[in-house]
Amino acid sequence: MRIAVDAAGGDFFPKNPVQGALDALKEREDLEILLIGPSETIQNELDQLSSYPKDRIQVVDAPDVIGMEESPSKAVKTKPNSSIVIGNTLQKKGECDAIVSAGNTGALLAASTVILGRLNGVLRPALTSVFPTVKGFRLLVDAGANLEVKPEILYQFGVMGKIYAENILQLENPRVGLLNVGEEEKKGTEVVQGAFQLLKELDNFVGNIEGRDILPCNADVFVCDGFVGNIALKFGESIADSLQEMIKSTLYQSDLEDEQKLMVAGIIRQALSPFDYQLVGGVPLLGVNGISFVGHGSSSSLAIKNMILASVRCVETSINVKIVSHLN
Amino acid sequence: MRIAVDAAGGDFFPKNPVQGALDALKEREDLEILLIGPSETIQNELDQLSSYPKDRIQVVDAPDVIGMEESPSKAVKTKPNSSIVIGNTLQKKGECDAIVSAGNTGALLAASTVILGRLNGVLRPALTSVFPTVKGFRLLVDAGANLEVKPEILYQFGVMGKIYAENILQLENPRVGLLNVGEEEKKGTEVVQGAFQLLKELDNFVGNIEGRDILPCNADVFVCDGFVGNIALKFGESIADSLQEMIKSTLYQSDLEDEQKLMVAGIIRQALSPFDYQLVGGVPLLGVNGISFVGHGSSSSLAIKNMILASVRCVETSINVKIVSHLN
Numbered sequence: 001m002r003i004a005v006d007a008a009g010g011d012f013f014p015k016n017p018v019q020g021a022l023d024a025l026k027e028r029e030d031l032e033i034l035l036i037g038p039s040e041t042i043q044n045e046l047d048q049l050s051s052y053p054k055d056r057i058q059v060v061d062a063p064d065v066i067g068m069e070e071s072p073s074k075a076v077k078t079k080p081n082s083s084i085v086i087g088n089t090l091q092k093k094g095e096c097d098a099i100v101s102a103g104n105t106g107a108l109l110a111a112s113t114v115i116l117g118r119l120n121g122v123l124r125p126a127l128t129s130v131f132p133t134v135k136g137f138r139l140l141v142d143a144g145a146n147l148e149v150k151p152e153i154l155y156q157f158g159v160m161g162k163i164y165a166e167n168i169l170q171l172e173n174p175r176v177g178l179l180n181v182g183e184e185e186k187k188g189t190e191v192v193q194g195a196f197q198l199l200k201e202l203d204n205f206v207g208n209i210e211g212r213d214i215l216p217c218n219a220d221v222f223v224c225d226g227f228v229g230n231i232a233l234k235f236g237e238s239i240a241d242s243l244q245e246m247i248k249s250t251l252y253q254s255d256l257e258d259e260q261k262l263m264v265a266g267i268i269r270q271a272l273s274p275f276d277y278q279l280v281g282g283v284p285l286l287g288v289n290g291i292s293f294v295g296h297g298s299s300s301s302l303a304i305k306n307m308i309l310a311s312v313r314c315v316e317t318s319i320n321v322k323i324v325s326h327l328n
Numbered sequence: 329m330r331i332a333v334d335a336a337g338g339d340f341f342p343k344n345p346v347q348g349a350l351d352a353l354k355e356r357e358d359l360e361i362l363l364i365g366p367s368e369t370i371q372n373e374l375d376q377l378s379s380y381p382k383d384r385i386q387v388v389d390a391p392d393v394i395g396m397e398e399s400p401s402k403a404v405k406t407k408p409n410s411s412i413v414i415g416n417t418l419q420k421k422g423e424c425d426a427i428v429s430a431g432n433t434g435a436l437l438a439a440s441t442v443i444l445g446r447l448n449g450v451l452r453p454a455l456t457s458v459f460p461t462v463k464g465f466r467l468l469v470d471a472g473a474n475l476e477v478k479p480e481i482l483y484q485f486g487v488m489g490k491i492y493a494e495n496i497l498q499l500e501n502p503r504v505g506l507l508n509v510g511e512e513e514k515k516g517t518e519v520v521q522g523a524f525q526l527l528k529e530l531d532n533f534v535g536n537i538e539g540r541d542i543l544p545c546n547a548d549v550f551v552c553d554g555f556v557g558n559i560a561l562k563f564g565e566s567i568a569d570s571l572q573e574m575i576k577s578t579l580y581q582s583d584l585e586d587e588q589k590l591m592v593a594g595i596i597r598q599a600l601s602p603f604d605y606q607l608v609g610g611v612p613l614l615g616v617n618g619i620s621f622v623g624h625g626s627s628s629s630l631a632i633k634n635m636i637l638a639s640v641r642c643v644e645t646s647i648n649v650k651i652v653s654h655l656n
C-alpha cells in the first residue's frame with residue numbers, strides 16, 4: 001500500500017510529516033510513503049537522519065507551498081505544483097492509495113473534491129471529525145465542509161458516519177443521532193425535520209440528540225450541518241485548555257503543599273488527555289472517490305503517524321465500496 | 329416594584345418558586361411578589377412557613393398547569409388560566425413589572441411574544457442566555473427562540489445582547505462577536521456574512537469568533553442563530569458533569585489515599601462551580617414589550633431568587649427603553 005504524505009503542510013513541516021511517515025513505516029511493513037513537497041527541503045530533512053528505509057520512501061517534488069491562511073479555491077487553482085494538488089492527482093492516477101495532510105484544510109477539501117470527484121451516489125463529501133466523549137472518541141459529521149445542507153445530505157452524513165464508525169472506530173452497530181434543539185420528532189428546522197424522516201430507516205438511529213448528549217456519548221455518530229459541526233468541534237477542542245486553566249487557578253489558591261498541587265495537576269492532565277487531538281491524527285473527507293485525510297496545522301509527528309495509519313485502515317476495509325453500496 | 333413569579337412551573341413547584349420569592353423579598357425591601365398558580369397549592373405551601381411578609385405577597389389563582397413537555401403553542405392556546413398566560417396578561421395590563429418562570433420554556437416564549445408583543449423596531453425577541461467562560465459569565469444570543477434568521481435579526485441580537493451585558497452583567501463596553509466557522513470576513517453562510525456587514529457599525533464589534541473563542545472569553549456577547557446557540561448552550565451546560573465524571577474515574581484509579589482523593593474532588597468541584605447554572609437563575613427573552621425571564625426546570629430556590637433579582641435590575645435600568653432607542 002502506498003500513502004501520499006503532504007510534507008509541505010502544517011505548522012511544522014517538513015520535520016513532523018517526515019518523522020510521522022517514518023514512524024508509520026515502522027508499524028506497517030507493507031507500507032510505502034510518497035513524501036510530497038519541495039524536494040530539496042525534504043531531502044535535507046531525510047539526510048539528517050542516521051538511516052531510513054530508502055526503498056520505501058519516495059520524495060515527489062512539489063515546489064509550490066500553500067500557506068495555512070491562503071484562500072483555498074484560489075490556492076488550488078494558482079498552485080498546480082503544490083503538494084496538495086500533486087498528491088490528489090497522483091491518487092487519481094492510481095499511483096497511491098490515499099493522501100494525508102496537516103496543511104490548509106480548505107485547500108485539501110477543494111482539491112480532493114475536484115480532483116478525486118465524488119463517489120457514485122454521494123451528494124456532498126463530508127468532513128468526518130472524531131470527538132472525545134466520556135466513553136472515548138465518537139464521530140461528528142459534518143465538521144465544516146458543508147455549511148448549508150438538505151435532508152438527503154444529512155441522511156448521507158449519517159450513512160457515511162455509521163460505516164466509518166463501524167469499520168475504523170470498530171464500534172459494533174453504532175448509534176446515529178441527529179443533532180437538534182430538542183428530542184421530539186417535530187423539533188428543529190424544516191431541513192432537520194426532513195432528515196429525521198430519512199434517517200429513521202437507518203438501523204440504530206436514536207433520533208434527535210441535543211447539545212448535552214454529545215459529551216455523555218448518547219450517540220456514536222452525531223449528524224449535523226457543517227456550520228453547527230464546526231462550532232461544536234472547535235468548542236469541544238477548547239474544553240481541555242480552558243478547564244485546565246480554571247482548575248489550575250483554583251488549585252494554586254488552595255492550601256495544598258506544592259508537591260500535592262503538582263500531583264493534582266498531573267491527574268487533571270491525565271483525565272483530560274482524551275481531549276488531546278494529537279492522538280486522533282486527522283479526519284477523513286468521506287464521500288470523495290479516494291481516501292483523503294486532513295489534520296490540525298499543529299499536528300505532531302504522532303498525529304501524522306496516526307493519520308497515515310487511519311488512512312491505511314480505510315483502504316484495507318474498502319470503506320468507499322461500502323458507502324457506494326449503501327447509497328445505491 | 330412588583331414581579332410575577334410562576335409558582336406552577338419547573339420540576340419543584342410550588343416549593344422552589346415560593347422559597348425563591350421569599351428569599352428575593354428579604355434582599356429587596358421595595359419588592360412585592362405575585363405568586364401565580366393553583367392558589368390552594370400555593371397557600372398550603374405558604375401556610376407551612378412560620379411567617380412570611382403577607383403584605384408583600386399576593387397569591388393569584390391560575391388553576392391550569394402547563395406540563396414541561398407540553399406543546400408550547402397548544403398549551404398557551406388551550407390553557408388561558410395557566411400561570412404563564414395569566415402572568416403575562418397581568419404584565420400587559422401594567423399590574424406587574426416582570427414575569428419569571430422555571431416552567432415550559434417554549435410556552436413562556438410563546439405567551440410573552442404574543443401577549444406582551446414586540447418592542448418597537450424589534451424583528452424577533454431573543455433568548456439571551458448567559459454562558460460560563462474562564463473570565464466569568466458572558467452572553468449567547470439567541471439560545472433557541474429563533475432557529476432561522478436574517479442578517480438584520482442577527483444584528484439586533486448583537487445590539488440587545490450588548491445592552492444587556494452593559495446594564496445587567498455590568499461589563500464596560502462589551503465586545504460583540506459573531507459566531508462563525510472562521511475569522512475572515514468572507515467566512516460562513518450568506519446570512520452570517522450579511523450580519524457581519526451590519527454588526528460592523530457596532531462599537532466594539534470584534535468580528536467573527538469561532539467555537540474555540542467561547543470558553544476563553546474572546547468576546548462578551550456571542551451572536552448566533554437559535555439552532556447553533558441552543559446546541560452550544562446545552563453542550564456547555566454538560567461540560568461540568570461530563571468532565572467531573574472523567575476526572576473522577578482517573579482519580580479513583582490513582583494511587584492516592586482516600587482522603588487525598590476527596591480533597592482533589594473538592595478542588596475540581598469548586599473549579600467547575602462557575603458552570604453551575606443555579607447561580608445564574610434564568611435568562612431573559614429580550615425584545616418583548618415587557619420583562620420575561622425563564623429558568624431551568626430544575627431551578628433551585630436560589631436560581632429563582634437570582635432570576636427575580638435579575639428581572640428587577642432589568643426594570644431598574646430601563647433596559648427596554650435603551651433597546652428601542654438604539655434600534656430606532
